[in-house]
Amino acid sequence: MPLEGVVPKKWRHIVIDTAKDGAERVNRIDYEVCVLQALRKRLRAKEIWVEGADRYRDPEQDLPADFDEKRDTYYDMLKVRKDAQVFIEQVKTAMRQWLKTFNDSLPSNPKVKLRKQGKNIIHLSPYTAQTEPPNTAALKREIGRRWSDVELIDIVKEVDLRLNFTSAFRTAASREVLDPPVLQRRLLLCLFGIGTNVGLKRVASQQPGVTFDELRYVKRRFVNKEALRAAVAEIVNGTFRIRQAAIWGDATTSCASDSKQFGAYDQNLMTEWHARYGGRGIMIYWHVDQNSTCIYSQIKRCSSSEVAAMMEGVLRHCTTMEIEQQYVDTHGQSEVAFAFSYILGFDLLPRFKLIARQKLSMVDADDAKQFANLEPILVRAIKWDLIAQQYDEIIKYTTALRLGTADSEAILRRFSRADPVHPTYQALAELGKAIKTLFLCRYLHEESLRREIHEGLNVVEN
Numbered sequence: 001m002p003l004e005g006v007v008p009k010k011w012r013h014i015v016i017d018t019a020k021d022g023a024e025r026v027n028r029i030d031y032e033v034c035v036l037q038a039l040r041k042r043l044r045a046k047e048i049w050v051e052g053a054d055r056y057r058d059p060e061q062d063l064p065a066d067f068d069e070k071r072d073t074y075y076d077m078l079k080v081r082k083d084a085q086v087f088i089e090q091v092k093t094a095m096r097q098w099l100k101t102f103n104d105s106l107p108s109n110p111k112v113k114l115r116k117q118g119k120n121i122i123h124l125s126p127y128t129a130q131t132e133p134p135n136t137a138a139l140k141r142e143i144g145r146r147w148s149d150v151e152l153i154d155i156v157k158e159v160d161l162r163l164n165f166t167s168a169f170r171t172a173a174s175r176e177v178l179d180p181p182v183l184q185r186r187l188l189l190c191l192f193g194i195g196t197n198v199g200l201k202r203v204a205s206q207q208p209g210v211t212f213d214e215l216r217y218v219k220r221r222f223v224n225k226e227a228l229r230a231a232v233a234e235i236v237n238g239t240f241r242i243r244q245a246a247i248w249g250d251a252t253t254s255c256a257s258d259s260k261q262f263g264a265y266d267q268n269l270m271t272e273w274h275a276r277y278g279g280r281g282i283m284i285y286w287h288v289d290q291n292s293t294c295i296y297s298q299i300k301r302c303s304s305s306e307v308a309a310m311m312e313g314v315l316r317h318c319t320t321m322e323i324e325q326q327y328v329d330t331h332g333q334s335e336v337a338f339a340f341s342y343i344l345g346f347d348l349l350p351r352f353k354l355i356a357r358q359k360l361s362m363v364d365a366d367d368a369k370q371f372a373n374l375e376p377i378l379v380r381a382i383k384w385d386l387i388a389q390q391y392d393e394i395i396k397y398t399t400a401l402r403l404g405t406a407d408s409e410a411i412l413r414r415f416s417r418a419d420p421v422h423p424t425y426q427a428l429a430e431l432g433k434a435i436k437t438l439f440l441c442r443y444l445h446e447e448s449l450r451r452e453i454h455e456g457l458n459v460v461e462n
Helices: 009-015 028-044 071-078 084-108 136-146 152-163 180-195 200-205 212-222 225-242 306-316 335-344 365-369 372-377 384-389 391-403 408-412 423-445 447-461
Strands: 016-018 024-026 112-114 122-124 254-263 280-289 294-300 325-329 347-351 360-362 378-381
Touching (some): 180 200, 335 391, 335 423, 347 447, 360 423, 372 378
């Protein structure tokens, strides 16, 4: 029976039974459990795949088939250098610049201290409380005086009169027979009943001239996922257009993302037990801009990657917003995410839970002498040769993310810490460590950046 690569060493005393005469035999049931574990690990990393499947298909089908023919086109689309050495020199220059800036400013930085020993080396002082803007209370009072009692259904109706977002809902049947004003009214009532969880039956009981069967017919024939996406995008873009710069400021390019667990019944393929929060349910993952407008939302399984959900929202949000900065919490970042975000052209700005244990990578092995103030948190140098060897593969996977040839989670699933380690994952991890070092130097050097990330995540969490 093959044991190498199937039975972990710590399990071998359980799987292999030794008789009194020294003869060894393999326990069949325990061995089959090990086989299933090995299959699961390699299937999740796509070292093996299932013919005819979608989620677990051949990983080569996730990549653009014409990459070799259109290599220059894809490099131009991502706006990256075609020469790996030129790309690496850019990263090296930026790393040295920020390491020097942080090293020189550390002695005069009262908010950041580095301890000499222990696990929690980095010490950040708490923020000082900000003063409340003087007109906030008066503005709240005036809004309450003018619009103290406005029905939510009236707000939905007013938005539709301005934007006509109900035109995005088209029948799934072969023809439409309802008059447009009648259909518009019933669509608004359906969306109100579903969105508020009041239900169609209760909405119909309070509205003369419409029945529950009529609302149910409209829901079944007109309300679907694609139409809802289009309507939401129209409302979000309309919100961006109507904002007055004197009140809201210039158009923001920053977005925050976070997830929340919701309880769900067991009789579906998405409900799972959540390891952190406990209980069975699903996760809703939101992308919200700095001014509280939700630009994208998605339903995810509890075990799905928040990094993949973050990438999906940035690349597929379908609004006019240009995302240049993405705020996430600890679970929304990884070294691979730092690498992909750098090539895709947006800044990944996480708020680390364990900021006290973070480390900075070096450009070269002898850099420790140049940055003596950072010595407690410096680790080994980046393996630049590995990035150069896999540079073309890194761009190929980034192109797949940009074009959407496969789901973000399907692509990122290949790059995990599970053995056997993918060579492109090793290169992405090295590039991610370099970009993460850039971010940590900025984060620890600039208190304004720390406040900005904290404020952005407070918006999405509220």
